[in-house]
Amino acid sequence: MTRRLVMWDIDYTLLRGGGVAARAWRSAFTEVTGVDWRATPNFGGRTDLDICAEVFTSHGVTDCTPERFFARYVQIIHEIKHEFAEQGELMPGVREVLGRLGDHPGVVQTLVTGNVPEVAAVKVAAFGLAGSFDAEVGGYGTDDSVRATLVRRSLERARTKYGEPFRPVVVGDTVNDVTAALANGAVAVGVATGATAAADLIAAGAHTVLPDLADADAAIRAITA
Template structure:
């Protein structure tokens, strides 16, 4: 039986509908003094890597101190933009029910996300999805550049083993990060990767979305 669920955030539980990119652009301008003309690939990528690679696209070389300034600016931007995020973005169908049903079943849930923790918390709070999450067990963008390391850190913080955990995400990078640690993956085709891509990436189960709460809970309980 699965004792820990590791959730991705963007396109797995929520969709910011472009607000996230706008807030990142605001933080990028504040940090670097340059407007963000383009952004590096973001799907499945951690925030420090996105910032570093985006800066390179603008001819900039950055260090950890620059990222930390960016992280503070990004957090402030999300706090200021919370109302717009709530208005334009949305929780994905079935997300609230899935989180609540798993919590009622006694399954521990946390977040493994490329987002920095403060932003991940705010995003889920805005859409009323934060309560079931055990934030101290999660791992976030400021913890490591590599997603597989985030999965490892989260299991370490939760004092759990790979056979007692399952990751739920929407990208091949989520699946890769899970499998690098021996963790099973449930993929949801609610992001830019369709079911075929997620299946080819090796997910144990691929779902079209989170609407079938009963099935999801059964998969988690049975360890897939």
């Protein structure tokens, strides 16, 4: 039986970060570029590379690279990592669903997130979730600016590491998560726990849309169907 590779988005799917990462992003940007922060982009469902390009353009920055910016951003995140647990929270049902899927022999869980990998690791570790995921086979915001490519990279990494094909399943809260899943032939499970309405996730083509993960049985059925 082909196992499922369950690719979890982080922000507003697994947890809320309480604005900690956004504050670190603004601080790092000003420190590295010397330019005052003027406009906050829409972060939802986007990759950090994509957001970085927009922020540099909107602020007229031409003499900085994403790599330089991300290096300082990651440093700040590590300095304030305790704030995620203090100011953020897990979304309903997450711990139970991850635990039950972790015991499922036909499932490998990983992260496909717009976050850079170091920040993704800090966020999930803040809530004691790091052991739930094979982070080595994830897709991250430094892989590409296009979300669909992150899903493809994760699937390639899993196939290489485990030496077997997988049935990909993407779980996320934005239209970008859904369209990235569909572009790779993955099952798209939407959760309406972020800013995107359930109706919009359905319209984007999600195979299943849940209000949240509080009904663990329903979530596991959707993910393993």
